[in-house]
Amino acid sequence: xxxxxxxxxxxxxxxxxxxxxxxxxxxxxxxxxxxxxxxxxxxxxxxxxxxxxxxxxxxxxxxxxxxxxxxxxxxxxxxxxxxxxxxxxxxxxxxxxxxxxxxxxxxxxxxxxxxxxxxxxxx
Numbered sequence: 625x626x627x628x629x630x631x632x633x634x635x636x637x638x639x640x641x642x643x644x645x646x647x648x649x650x651x652x653x654x655x656x657x658x659x660x661x662x663x664x665x666x667x668x669x670x671x672x673x674x675x676x677x678x679x680x681x682x683x684x685x686x687x688x689x690x691x692x693x694x695x696x697x698x699x700x701x702x703x704x705x706x707x708x709x710x711x712x713x714x715x716x717x718x719x720x721x722x723x724x725x726x727x728x729x730x731x732x733x734x735x736x737x738x739x740x741x742x743x744x745x746x747x
Contacts, residue, residue, distance in 0.1 A: 717741055 639645055721737055728736070 639649065721733070721741065
């Protein structure tokens, strides 16, 4: 291609005086800036679309996280309450079973116990 580029001042005046050359140079004067602006507009639109999608996904994941936390706490509290009710039932049964023991024999107490309480599988 070119090994050296030399500026010729006589030809530089031609750029200002020749109408076709001025038309060609003037026609592309703002094209670079307009093209750059259009590229930036496209990039900004893409960035806004991506950030909107990311924001939606983050809100969705946060909602799922909160729902799982609430479900987990509810499940733990529910299980704890049921477990507590079973233990209170067992203590009440033990208390009721001890009441007639002072007046009955051991065999009669066992007979009543088998009749009214059953086994742990009956719970």
